[in-house]
Amino acid sequence: MRKVAIVGVGMTKFGEHWERGFRDLVTEAGVKALEDAGMSGAEISAGYVGTMAAGSLIGQEHTGALIADYMGLNPIPITRVEGACASGSLALRQGLMAVASGMHDVVVVGGVEKMTDLDTAEVSEILGGAGDQEWELFLGATFPGLYAMMARRYMHDYKATEEMLASVAVKNHKHGSMNPLAQFQNEITIQDVLDSKMVADPLKILDCSPLTDGAAAVVLAPLDIAKKYTDTPIEIVASAQASDTIALHNRSSIAGVKAAQIAAQAAYKQAGVSPSQIRVAEVHDCFTIAELMAIEDLGFFSKGKGGEASLNGETQIGAKIPVNTSGGLKACGHPVGATGIKQAVEISWQLQGEAGKRQVSGADIGLSHNVGGSGATAVVHIYKRVN
Amino acid sequence: MKESIPLTWRKIPDRYRLLGSLCKNCNSHYFPARHVCPKCRRKGKIESYQFSGRGRVFSFTEIHAPPAGFEEQIPYVMAIVELAEGARCTGEIVDVLKKDMQIGDEVEMVFRKIQSNDPEGLIHYGFKFKKVKK
């Protein structure tokens, strides 16, 4: 297998883009990534794109072909992949495997979701499809409701508090305030979160990531030719993916995400690094509870200690392990299929020293953690600056 | 979410009376029914199994932002119930609010209307749970 590097990255601003469509967003991100790699487009031999629900959200299937068309990349082979909220990372993994195997040399990988063309209730229902439609959602559960049950069990098992959950949103808004591409760039307080409208007890609206339009893209190339395209290639040193039951109720533990634990262990082994060597991480905080579970599942903190660590500020920029410097799903926004790619873009900027006000000093190894549904899919990637 | 007539019809045994599966090879119970035992795979011996409907609350939430068809019910309690036989399922706990609930509470199945706003006029019925009075 060949070593693979990210040689170009790009993303749109995340937010409510009422004036722009799916194809506009993904084209902007793709063109930015190609520009970043100094490419015309002729170098690209294949494409992969992650999008969860274009069929339901905008009535458009066959989005791979649409994107190749509008990016001017015909006739390259391009493939859409779907794994709910982890669709972006699945696409990245497909692109990585294509280059690593030697099947393709230079590939573009995108992630995109256009979520604000429908009203919130309709979109929520579509996102619910990431869980078990027949045996969870149909019976009255909601997607936030599933995470709320994880939160309740987590709080019960580890004596965690709603303030600990809220601290995740506060920190991610703080980081988001330093990211000009984030959907929310305002700071909030723990009290703001606790006072916000209840969605699914104990989760309030400020515990939840928003609905977002946006796209992100990266260009991958074999590491040995990466310097042709950039002075600062970022090697992907690990890619691991695991699955679990589609319904939350069938998991032995719901106070953690087993698929993420398995993917993380596999990724650390592939990369030959330990959790303590990770200098910056983008994790899947679709709800505040998800970040507490993530920082434990990834081995940054021991089981049940994530809440206290978060409340104590140990996941802020400048602290023990900066988590979600982009603002995470909570503040940067969560255009579902784009999230996994945005994580790779943010980690690349951090490792290149290009992250502006939110730069983590000395960041040389980074990690991204992307979860689909309530944990039925999990993907972990580890990235290294190439010196 | 709208459900078609064929889908509703084929879910009747499972939804109306908690009919699931038992693997005779490893004695694991499953709800809803499965055709492959994940533990035994091809060695499994799957049979139909009628759950007792008794169980305990494994976790719960109180829904305030409802899905379509549940607007008039909010707030309502949804739970993961660990059935007495070991399998778990998700369902509503009727006649209670969050303040009445604790993890570990004993519940039993009841038959109720799930939702009735289906555009084809279907009224969906199925299992919910209620707390067992001590």
Ligand SMILES: [Zn+2]
């Ligand atoms: Zn079995």
